[in-house]
Amino acid sequence: MRLRPTIWFALLLALLCASSHAESIKAVTEDTSYSYLQDGQVAGPASRVVEAMLQRAGLNDYSLALYPWARAYDMALQQPDVLIYLIARTPEREPLFKWVGEVTRIEYHFYKLREQPDIRVHSLADAKNYSIGVLRDDVRHEYLQAEDFTKLVVAAHNRDNFKRLLNRQVQLVPMPKRDVILLCAETGVDYASLEQVYTLDALTSDLYMAYSNSTADEIVTRSRGAFASLKAEGQLMQLLNAQPAP
Numbered sequence: 001m002r003l004r005p006t007i008w009f010a011l012l013l014a015l016l017c018a019s020s021h022a023e024s025i026k027a028v029t030e031d032t033s034y035s036y037l038q039d040g041q042v043a044g045p046a047s048r049v050v051e052a053m054l055q056r057a058g059l060n061d062y063s064l065a066l067y068p069w070a071r072a073y074d075m076a077l078q079q080p081d082v083l084i085y086l087i088a089r090t091p092e093r094e095p096l097f098k099w100v101g102e103v104t105r106i107e108y109h110f111y112k113l114r115e116q117p118d119i120r121v122h123s124l125a126d127a128k129n130y131s132i133g134v135l136r137d138d139v140r141h142e143y144l145q146a147e148d149f150t151k152l153v154v155a156a157h158n159r160d161n162f163k164r165l166l167n168r169q170v171q172l173v174p175m176p177k178r179d180v181i182l183l184c185a186e187t188g189v190d191y192a193s194l195e196q197v198y199t200l201d202a203l204t205s206d207l208y209m210a211y212s213n214s215t216a217d218e219i220v221t222r223s224r225g226a227f228a229s230l231k232a233e234g235q236l237m238q239l240l241n242a243q244p245a246p
Contacts, residue, residue: 025054025062025219027083028072030135031157033182034086034104035066042066046086048239049103049230050209054083057226059219068156070137080214083223086207088139097210098220101227104207104240108140108174110198111165119171121198130171133161140174143203159183165194174200 027050029035034046042064054062062083067075076084077096086103087093110127112119121127124147131151134141135158144152153170155161162183164170175183177196184191209227211220230236 025059025081025083026075026079027054027062027064027085028067028075029064029085030069030072031066031159032086033176033178037066045240045242046103046207046209048242049236050083050085052230052235052239053100053209053223053227056230057219057222059222069135070156073137076210076212079212080216081219082212082215083209084212085209087210088203088205089208089210090139090205092142096213098213098215098217100209100211100220100223101231102206102208103236106176106205106207108176108200108203109196110172110174110200111180111194112172112197113165113168114193114195116168116171119197121172124198124200127172127198131169133164133170133173135161139203139205140200143200144174159186162187172197174203 027047029042029046031037033044035042035044037043047064050064051062054060072084073087076082076087083100084097086106087097088106089099089102110121110132112121119130121130128149128151131153132144132149133153133155134144136154136156141152141154153161153164155164158175158179161170161173162175162180165173166187166189180194181191183189184194211223227236230239
């Protein structure tokens, strides 16, 4: 049976749209020392890794965008063809995403102002006595809630939590050292004026890039292969450690 030209045209259009849609990737992240805006563009070590991986995979139709973590996370849960980075790979999140590869490892520490010697944290239980600035729906927020912390002050951005710490609106913030150093440089604060008082060992984790579950398996497979080759060639560490252009 021969199909009419209009049917052929409709089928061809559907195939072209499907192909275009399959390769249109939204890479989403939050504002950290690994990903940030520079001259109006999403930049940073993790963003360099993501772009190199996508280009090597032949997935050249992509965009990078910064959002508050809760919004980026929700996009990755709800929408197809979304790549989220950097995201902690926890047992709870394991079935929610299609995981590509481990980009780096992270440790979180409670920080306080050094000029507040009355704040003493020698255990996780000690920290429950103080107000703590956390990032909405972030792994730190989820963990402290599960541990029955009741004095959590929730913000959309790390910078907001840091400002609250400096203004004594919260007494502790859980952050990686790298992020604290960057925020100190941005605000002109001496890093020595802060004190790292406790390490959240339970949150020491590997940070990944991962696709939304509704993303096509072919895209995920190509991305995993490209990421593995970058890692095997030593490109991953070079991209993470490269200094930004002046």
